[in-house]
Each structure stands twice: as C-alpha cells, then as structure tokens.
Amino acid sequence: MTPTLSAATLLWVPLAPLIGAAIVGIFGTAMGGNLLGRKAGHSITIAGVFIALLISLATLWKVVNGAPVLNETIYQWAALGNVVMEVGFQIDSLSAMMMVVVTFVSLMVHIYTIGYMHDDPGYNRFFSYISLFTFSMLMLVMSNNMLQLFFGWEAVGLVSYLLIGFWYTKSTAVFANLKAFLINRVGDFGFILGIGLLFASVGTFNYSEVFARADHLATLHLPGTDYSLLTAALICLFIGAMGKSAQFPLHVWLPDSMEGPTPISALIHAATMVTAGIFMVARFSPLYELSDTALNFILIIGAITAFFMGLLGLIQNDIKRVVAYSTLSQLGYMTVALGASAYHVAVFHLMTHAFFKALLFLGAGSVIMGCHHNQDMRYMGGLWKYMPITWITSLLGSLALIGTPFFSGFYSKDAIIMAVGASNLPASGVAYLAVVSGVFITAFYSFRMYFLVFHGKERYDQDPHAHAHHDDHGHHGGKPHESPWVVTVPLVLLAIPSVCIGWIVMQFLFGPFFDGVIFVDGEKHPAMAYLAHHIHGWLELALHGFVTLPFWLALGGVVAAWYCYMVNPAVPAFFQRTLHPVYRLFEEKYYMDKLWINGIAGNFMRLGKVFWKAGDQTVIDGAVVNGSWKLVGWVAGIVRWLQSGFIYYYALVMILGVFALMTYFVWRNY
Numbered sequence: 001m002t003p004t005l006s007a008a009t010l011l012w013v014p015l016a017p018l019i020g021a022a023i024v025g026i027f028g029t030a031m032g033g034n035l036l037g038r039k040a041g042h043s044i045t046i047a048g049v050f051i052a053l054l055i056s057l058a059t060l061w062k063v064v065n066g067a068p069v070l071n072e073t074i075y076q077w078a079a080l081g082n083v084v085m086e087v088g089f090q091i092d093s094l095s096a097m098m099m100v101v102v103t104f105v106s107l108m109v110h111i112y113t114i115g116y117m118h119d120d121p122g123y124n125r126f127f128s129y130i131s132l133f134t135f136s137m138l139m140l141v142m143s144n145n146m147l148q149l150f151f152g153w154e155a156v157g158l159v160s161y162l163l164i165g166f167w168y169t170k171s172t173a174v175f176a177n178l179k180a181f182l183i184n185r186v187g188d189f190g191f192i193l194g195i196g197l198l199f200a201s202v203g204t205f206n207y208s209e210v211f212a213r214a215d216h217l218a219t220l221h222l223p224g225t226d227y228s229l230l231t232a233a234l235i236c237l238f239i240g241a242m243g244k245s246a247q248f249p250l251h252v253w254l255p256d257s258m259e260g261p262t263p264i265s266a267l268i269h270a271a272t273m274v275t276a277g278i279f280m281v282a283r284f285s286p287l288y289e290l291s292d293t294a295l296n297f298i299l300i301i302g303a304i305t306a307f308f309m310g311l312l313g314l315i316q317n318d319i320k321r322v323v324a325y326s327t328l329s330q331l332g333y334m335t336v337a338l339g340a341s342a343y344h345v346a347v348f349h350l351m352t353h354a355f356f357k358a359l360l361f362l363g364a365g366s367v368i369m370g371c372h373h374n375q376d377m378r379y380m381g382g383l384w385k386y387m388p389i390t391w392i393t394s395l396l397g398s399l400a401l402i403g404t405p406f407f408s409g410f411y412s413k414d415a416i417i418m419a420v421g422a423s424n425l426p427a428s429g430v431a432y433l434a435v436v437s438g439v440f441i442t443a444f445y446s447f448r449m450y451f452l453v454f455h456g457k458e459r460y461d462q463d464p465h466a467h468a469h470h471d472d473h474g475h476h477g478g479k480p481h482e483s484p485w486v487v488t489v490p491l492v493l494l495a496i497p498s499v500c501i502g503w504i505v506m507q508f509l510f511g512p513f514f515d516g517v518i519f520v521d522g523e524k525h526p527a528m529a530y531l532a533h534h535i536h537g538w539l540e541l542a543l544h545g546f547v548t549l550p551f552w553l554a555l556g557g558v559v560a561a562w563y564c565y566m567v568n569p570a571v572p573a574f575f576q577r578t579l580h581p582v583y584r585l586f587e588e589k590y591y592m593d594k595l596w597i598n599g600i601a602g603n604f605m606r607l608g609k610v611f612w613k614a615g616d617q618t619v620i621d622g623a624v625v626n627g628s629w630k631l632v633g634w635v636a637g638i639v640r641w642l643q644s645g646f647i648y649y650y651a652l653v654m655i656l657g658v659f660a661l662m663t664y665f666v667w668r669n670y
Contacts, residue, residue: 187243443557
C-alpha cells in the first residue's frame, strides 16, 4: 500500500517549534513575569523541535517509499483578482530531506545549549530565539510558493539578527548583527526583484505554475532591450542567495557573526540559514536549466568563494573563525555544483556538510568551554588528554571536512569535483581549478586547527587575556576540562552521520529520489550523466578515491600542517615574514570590509547627508515645515491688523469698499 502525506499532520512540523518559542519567549522572560524557570524553558522548546523531527523522519520515510508529492494550500490570506496569496506546503524529496536536516541539527543544538548557556542570564530568551529560527527555516523549505519563500527568507534573517546580537551589551556583537542585517538586505533587494520579474511575467507565485511556464519565460525579453528576462530574474534570485549563503562579495557578514554564542554558529551558519540559497537554486532548477548565462555566473561566484575564502582560514587564530571561513569555502563548493547543473550533488553536500560542520562548530564551543572561554588557538595545545570526547569527535569532523574516503564529506566533495570537471560551460575550467586547489587549502587549515588545539605543547596557561575571560563570563582559569554530557552527547550524535551518512544516502544521488523535483537537461549539461556513468557504488568510489588527485592533495595538506605546527613551527613564521604583503592582504580580508564599510556604506552615508542637508533641512524643514508656519503667521498678522475691533474703522472700510466697486463698474462701462 502506497503511503500518503497528510497536510494536517505536517502542519505540526513548523507549529510545534513556534508554539514552544512563543510560550518560552513570553512566560519565560521578563515580558511575562518570568513564570517559567530554566528547566521548563528548555524542556518546552526541545519538546517542540523533537515533535517536528519525528514527523519529519516519518515524512522522509514515506517519500522514500513512494508517497506522492503533496502540494496543498493551508491558508489563503488574500486574493486580488486572479492573484492568490497563500500559505501552502510542497512536500517532496527535496523538502523532506531538508526538514530532517533542519530539525535534527536544531535538536542537537537545543540540547547542547543547556550546557553552553548554563550561566547566561538570557537563557530562556536564547531558547525562544533558536526555536523561532527553526520555525522560520521550516516555513522556508516547506513552502509551495514564492511569497511564503520570501517570508521564511526574511524571517530567518530577522532571527539571525537577534541571535548574532544576543549579547547586546558587547559593542562587537551589535556591530556584527547590524552588518549581517544590512549586507543581507543588499542580497534580498535582488531576491525580491527576481520574484517580482517572475510574478509580473506569469501572474502567479506558485512554484508548479511558474515552472509550467518555463518555456514561455525563456522567450521573453526585458522591456526595451534584447536581454533575456528569465536570465535577469535568475541572476537577481541568485543575488539573494549570495547574501543568505554568504557568497563573494556579500560574504563579509558571516565571519563577524561569530560574535554570537557558539550554538547559533552551528545552527545558522553551518547547517541551515546559509544553505537556504543552495536550496532555493535547487528548487528553481527547472528555470536555471534554461539559462547558461546564469549558470556561468553562479560557477564564477562559487569558484571565487571556494578558493579565496579558504585562503583566509589559513591565518585565523580564533577557533570559531577558522570554522567560519571553512563554511564560506564549502558553501562555494555547493554553489559551484549548482553552476555545473549538478543540483543533486549540491544538495548532497549541503546535507553531509550540515552534520560535520555543526559537529565542528559545537566541538569548537566545547573547546571554548573547556578552556574557560578562551578562543585563541595559540593558547591551547595538548587538549586531547583533557577532553577525549571532544578530541575524537572533532577529529572525525575534520576528516569528513577534508574529504577522507569513507567519510561523508568524501562522497559529496569528490562528486562536486568530478561534476565540475565534466561540465562543458565556459566557466567550468576556472571553477575546476578552484575546487581542486581548495582541497589542499581545506586540509591545511583544518589540521592546523586540529594540531594547534589538541596536540603539541600545552599553552593554556600562557593566555595573556585570561583575566578578560574571567571578567566576561565569570569562569575561573585552570586546567582544561571535558564538557558536561549535554554538550558531548550532541557531539557523538553528530559524529555518527559525519562518518557514515555519505555512503548510506549516496544511493539516492543517481536513483529516482529527486525525479520530478530537480530537473537537468542532460544534453546541454552532462555533469550528472557523467557521474551516473562513472560512479557504481559507495565502496568502489571510496577505494578509487585513494588513487585520485584530491586525496593526495588532502594528504599533502595534512602533512604540511603537521610539519609546520608540530615539527618545525619556524616555517609559518618564515613565510609570514617573507610574504608579509600577502599575509597583510589576508589579515585585511582582501580589504572587502573596508570596501563595504568605508567605500560603499561610506558613500551612501555621504549621499544620505546630502539628502539630509538639501532635502530634509532645506526643503522639508526649511521650506515646507518652517515655511508653512511662517506663511500662516504672516497671513495671521495681516488678518489681525485688519480685525482691529473699532466701529469707525469698519465703517471706513465699508465706504472704501463701496467706492472701489462703484469705480470698477463705472470704469467697465466706459
């Protein structure tokens, strides 16, 4: 018997986290009188996310076993003529997989937060925020129309603003959340333009109706030009993805967002929000397949991000920032796969990356806790003996990240490299060079972090800022220690899929799992056909991986990191002195922050001051506001002078008026 999906049941997937967020956000904070304690606060939100995970797992099981796609309106909130605005669900293999990823990672983060935020005064507020974020992300991935997609898109941006600036008494956190919010607005401007162009052309927001008109859209041009309207719309949509998924040059917000608590780094900046752009492009694959120009643009942006953001990870000393730049680079890999029309592989890497990157972020948080909130890797070392669970899980996450055969990251990363190599688009050559070179870079900075943190000499007692950690967080110094079970259990549970989810799920990559959901024109874009022809099984692929170039590049990166940071630490110092201009360029992050803040934002501020001086002060305040009351005052003064109150004055005015009228009529008669 073929299983079926129920909209009434699926409604509880986003509703359960939303209800939990509302209850804890109101009654667990000062807003509602702090009626709920900490235990009740985290229990309610965890229960909501757990319910969502159970229903998501059941949904995925039904989809795998042949349940038909559910595309149903849940609530119609407006109808303007033939235009319907609604809340609806489209549950297919893509959305079902995303639902499981979002809810599983969110549940692990919720449990982890019990230990990490244990002493924070905003404990319940934080749980409310992350549960609200889970609701927003689920509404995004379950949507069946562009309007709901945009709602979820903006909602995750808003909650990420609240979470990045959670410690609002820190000036750096406030600056980081404003930066993230404003940079994302740049991308979202392009996103809403893309939605507007598609809606104006087909008159509907519904995915299936828009995709059914794909061939018609391909024939349209922007009014008054020869440019393809579809290409313009798709590039605009991808600009939105560049902001949300932190692609060059809209990437600058993500590293600074590490100012927020570590659990949100895992939830937002590794597994969910930053992958929204990847999900969106995969969802719109029926349209992207019709524009090689848009695909080439995506390839170039992804290649730049994958390579150049990885280079910045080589010099970072903050453990969270190393993982942040790793996220940027891996998002570049996913984007390159999208540009090569290997949407299946991009989504595959999205899923595997969600597990091992969440593991690495939470592992970094465990290290920070164990080192009494020190985040500088230069003052760690030798932690493996003090934090064995964190050590082994972080090692597994690092091996998955660099694409070690048999680990989850290997299957998706190797497939990306093969797909780009098989692509026939003009930009694929540059993209292939970028992703292959990125393998060495990823291995080097990943194991640089691993060796500096867990091996070598113990340096935790040399931290010159130890007193600052005590002042900020109320933790005393001393020897490192393993984190409590509420922190280590999520690490173990994330380590399991980081190792094995790749070979378990790879069978769906070339099977019928995404049929009717993701579309590829095999004649124009042969990457997926090439992969299907050359990949015959997970075991064969992993064994073959030991003789491929990416494996030896990854091994070379690990060996180079070991030599530079375990055997001969003078080597990095030599390169820093010798290549100081390059090192300075990396330190300044290619001067992109200065370009955005001092250049673009500064020019907008200067333009704003011109409008303020000329428009606000001169025209509005000077002419309209001040001018209007001055005019009224002048008229009132004249009227007040005329209305003297003396009878003889009024009689004189009447006589003069009669005389003027008589003169006028006599003059007209002559």
